[in-house]
Amino acid sequence: DAGVTQSPTHLIKTRGQQVTLRCSPKSGHDTVSWYQQALGQGPQFIFQYYEEEERQRGNFPDRFSGHQFPNYSSELNVNALLLGDSALYLCASSDNGLAYEQYFGPGTRLTVT
């Protein structure tokens, strides 16, 4: 079992560009949550996908959007990148949103210059 995987590992983008991050959940999990973690801070909840629908959303602007595919994998898209979007983006998977057992991926480090 590969656990939660994320790609790419690192990414450098320029202000104003768009980026897509990808996540494959742990086998048997159908819910994917995305978090943004700035340096030295705790993870901040972006949104959660279940059954290909956005089920919960944190306090993030519409520039942040996502998608979940029938195989439960997910993408996080960020448009019109700002310098403040530089962070570690974490994906976590669970079974039907039950946070009793939530597994995190290794993260994608996004740097916006």
Add this chain to the structure above:
Amino acid sequence: KNQVEQSPQSLIILEGKNCTLQCNYTVSPFSNLRWYKQDTGRGPVSLTIMTFSENTKSNGRYTATLDADTKQSSLHITASQLSDSASYICVVSARTSYDKVIFGPGTSLSVIP
């Protein structure tokens, strides 16, 4: 308002010593409380998970306690090792129709020789 607080913000201890990290929460209705260890630039890794009826859970040198009445939890690390240097995050879930996850800000632990 659902909130999780952790103390201390940071801690430096000598290798081999014990330490205790604190977590206070105001989350309702309570579902479960988890402690995660996060190495710098990596995804969080689950250490312990406790539900309402559990007041202690161990994982090797890590022992978590939960007092659901006072809404407090602690993570005790015994015989610390250099590899224990990391951020320790307390995460509390509120049970609604699905779990809502609230992250604490984390405690940064440095173990020095």
